[in-house]
Amino acid sequence: MSASSLRVGPNSADVTYSSAAVDRGSVGVITPSILRFDTPLALASGQTLDAYELAVETYGTLNDTASNAVLICHALNASHHVAGIAAHDPKDVGWWDNMVGPGKALDTDRFFVIGINNLGSCFGSTGPASINPVTGSPWGAAFPVLTVEDWVHAQARVADHFGIEKFAAVMGGSLGGMQALSWAIECPERVENCIVIASTPRLSAQNIGFNEVARRAIITDPDFHGGDYYAHNTVPSRGLSVARMIGHITYQSDDDMAEKFGRNQRAPGADGAWRYGYDVEFEVESYLRYQGEKFSRYFDANTYLLITRALDYFDPARSTGGDLARAFADAQANFMLVSFSTDWRFPPERSRELVRALLKSGRPVSYAEIDAPHGHDAFLLTDSRYHAVIGGYFDRIALSLGLGARHRSGGGMA
């Protein structure tokens, strides 16, 4: 295992998300490291990955007893770059910079925070675009399909690397929340607190349906070449762009899109006349195309397939006959769940289902249902109630671990 410096490609993965400007609560300029693991990793699919690398960022200082560590798990298109300013690009601010930093809800004055780019992703960790050591060319379609549980097992070795036996908290939103849940189930003795935001115990048929449309857009792009487009020097950018456009719609609420775009025309003719064509007519079309095209320039299509499939497969109650409470039977963590009222991708009802199961299995659980207009994306945005709940919860964790009080109050905290 070795750690070395890393140059990653443009990781402005979430410009639309992390609109927060760098403030006094920033962790500053951050350089990621690459951790290499040479012990084979057995995967849910039955396959084995002989070796892999993970891109990792950390903020704050690990204390002597390694009791103050918090793992942040990322969602579909984000990365290890959770907070701060990327050393290679001052405009690249971490995707959860409004949440993580000195004095912020997750206070890096007291906690040691780790962000890991998931296995199979495309921001420095081993993934389909990496070189397969056996063939000497990119993995492409041969890269194994991964599950949320596989990610957890891969991440656990990062904890081992830092000498962290037990995380003070594992936290994530959306797909990141699934990883936090999975941590509490897969490694019960290593999670003190599990913070699950805007997540779900499983995807619905509608969720899988959206994922499938996105995957078909990629797979049917002539430039996809069965996943081995690297060898053809092509990128299925049209398919990936469409996939991203679909995703974008599901992240936002109807009201939010109505407010942002309404039926505004992009470049209306005289007196607002229609253009009577199929090019961009409405602002919302322009916005989605822009987001899709931008995304297709930095994200790997195979990674998109892999991650949406991991989402589909996540279902911890599958091994307990559909009994979600029994799935949590061995969990030892305290749970904090948050949902957002206008999230129709993973609506509050899914979080309530988790709350019910956790109560039934006897786990301590708190649940905040934030009345926010921004749909699923709300988990990435600044909201004083949401951040006060998370900040309050971390203050309790700090109290129970003897980490002291806040030294300062940063951006986002009330």
Add this chain to the structure above:
Amino acid sequence: MSGQQDILKNDLRPDLARIAQWIEPGSRVLDLGCGDGTLLEALRDERQVIGAGVEIDDDRVIACVRRGVNVIQQNLEGGLALFDDKQFDTAVLSQTLQSMHRTEHILREMTRVAHQAIVSFPNFGYWRYGLTILSGTMPVSGQMPYQWYNTPNIHLCTLRDFETLAQDLGMKILERATFNEGREIGVLPGWRSTLAVYRITAA
């Protein structure tokens, strides 16, 4: 009992202190409309109670989280579907019954999810209230500090009214405590108390 002493030392309101006395140390308690978590915090710290609260207000939910009190943000009118039968030893509804739309429903739900229910509410049979009405206006008091047009209290009742309802719902009243301005009232409570606390079970 030392726990009782400690709770009183904590400056818990007398009615809450009485509620605390009816709760077994180490038992599981659901506090409905738990506010800022004061009662559950006291029960946790003084009686090692495993508690959960239900609260709808954002600021109060935040206050609970800051106290380390487990809280679930939910509207009580939606019922207690999140909770299993007899998941708790005690369900508490403190000074909230009078403002709920579905009075019978919440009482049934409380006795479904818990072995015993503790309910407190303002006693509308208090003699001064009657006198105020006789003099031509609706009563406004410390216990019910609202005007008739802005009060959330839509289901006010007297001790006898509540006892009749409990009987009609097939519930058994185990204990009753009555208060006026923080003093416990023993004689003529139906007339002299402003606040009543009941301990009931599903017969």
